[in-house]
Amino acid sequence: MTRENKDILSHIERLCIEKGLKMTGQRRVIARVLSQSHDHPDVEELYRRASRLDDNISVATVYRTVRLLEEKGILEKHDFGGGRARYEVTEQGTHYHLIDVDTGKVIEFEDPEHVKLVQQMAKKLGFDLLQHRLELFARRIQEK
Amino acid sequence: MTRENKDILSHIERLCIEKGLKMTGQRRVIARVLSQSHDHPDVEELYRRASRLDDNISVATVYRTVRLLEEKGILEKHDFGGGRARYEVTEQGTHYHLIDVDTGKVIEFEDPEHVKLVQQMAKKLGFDLLQHRLELFARRIQEK
DNA sequence: GTAGTTGCAAATCATTTGCGTGTCG
DNA sequence: CGACACGCAAATGATTTGCAACTAC
Numbered sequence: 001m002t003r004e005n006k007d008i009l010s011h012i013e014r015l016c017i018e019k020g021l022k023m024t025g026q027r028r029v030i031a032r033v034l035s036q037s038h039d040h041p042d043v044e045e046l047y048r049r050a051s052r053l054d055d056n057i058s059v060a061t062v063y064r065t066v067r068l069l070e071e072k073g074i075l076e077k078h079d080f081g082g083g084r085a086r087y088e089v090t091e092q093g094t095h096y097h098l099i100d101v102d103t104g105k106v107i108e109f110e111d112p113e114h115v116k117l118v119q120q121m122a123k124k125l126g127f128d129l130l131q132h133r134l135e136l137f138a139r140r141i142q143e144k
Numbered sequence: 145m146t147r148e149n150k151d152i153l154s155h156i157e158r159l160c161i162e163k164g165l166k167m168t169g170q171r172r173v174i175a176r177v178l179s180q181s182h183d184h185p186d187v188e189e190l191y192r193r194a195s196r197l198d199d200n201i202s203v204a205t206v207y208r209t210v211r212l213l214e215e216k217g218i219l220e221k222h223d224f225g226g227g228r229a230r231y232e233v234t235e236q237g238t239h240y241h242l243i244d245v246d247t248g249k250v251i252e253f254e255d256p257e258h259v260k261l262v263q264q265m266a267k268k269l270g271f272d273l274l275q276h277r278l279e280l281f282a283r284r285i286q287e288k
Numbered sequence: 289g290t291a292g293t294t295g296c297a298a299a300t301c302a303t304t305t306g307c308g309t310g311t312c313g
Numbered sequence: 314c315g316a317c318a319c320g321c322a323a324a325t326g327a328t329t330t331g332c333a334a335c336t337a338c
Binding site (some may be wrong): 020024026027057058059060064083084093 | 291292293294295296297303
């Protein structure tokens with residue numbers, strides 16, 4: 001039973017402080033929400049989650065904060081279709097996404113072999129790979 | 145010196161007819177523009193190019209047409225950042241994009257082996273692959 | 289104290305849509 | 314002729330922003 005204690009800094013809040021961001025109440029709440037989110041919420045969803053912890057937060061602030069954190073490299077923005085941007089906390093290793101087109105759910109997976117492969121691809125074209133993304137749009141196999 | 149003759153059907157127009165689309169004047173013009181575009185224009189740019197050939201075209205129609213052609217599989221929609229969707233004519237084999245981060249230029253390449261690989265990836269996760277995208281962000285190798 | 293932040297509502301921007309008119313098949 | 318396409322302008326939906334009040338440092 002882990003206790004969520006407001007006196008304990010969330011992972012993201014720590015990162016914000018490292019980057020020298022001014023930590024307001026709303027940013028602390030949003031940071032906490034992000035730290036606890038292991039999916040790919042959109043702004044609306046983040047706003048909903050944050051409001052649950054503190055009703056003194058506006059969507060505008062969520063938009064502003066999310067943009068700020070993306071600029072700082074703390075968050076990554078994705079376009080998985082559906083019209084709204086979705087966010088996730090930046091992780092160290094490259095990982096890929098499989099989007100279930102029926103449910104919109106996103107499955108993450110890693111494949112270090114594939115990373116090497118892609119580096120080779122870039123090299124063959126005369127480039128050094130900086131980053132890359134691989135996204136699969138797929139439908140669950142039916143076992144009738 | 146190839147002649148562009150209005151009596152000759154453009155490649156895309158042919159595809160539209162195959163799909164049973166009603167061919168209006170505006171659709172013919174847009175089809176022609178698409179046939180001649182070997183880059184990744186956004187709607188605004190398509191509208192500009194179409195207007196050059198025929199000033200009797202509205203942006204709304206370009207939006208409608210582009211959506212229709214995407215549904216028919218004749219066009220592909222991309223999000224390369226920048227807020228607006230970009231389009232290209234669907235080619236038979238899946239191809240990938242390498243974006244030169246210094247110039248913004250997009251290099252296309254194919255890799256049929258990789259397509260199979262990705263299908264395997266999806267299968268391993270219990271999915272049938274519908275489509276996928278691989279985008280490399282890279283920098284040209286310096287040979288000083 | 290002061291630069292940076294917030295909430296609110298109005299503004300933007302890309303894209304979609306309702307409607308009366310026009311046209312392909 | 315009848316279903317569908319068009320232009321126009323108004324509507325939409327996500328995201329941004331101006332402004333006056335507030336707060337972290």
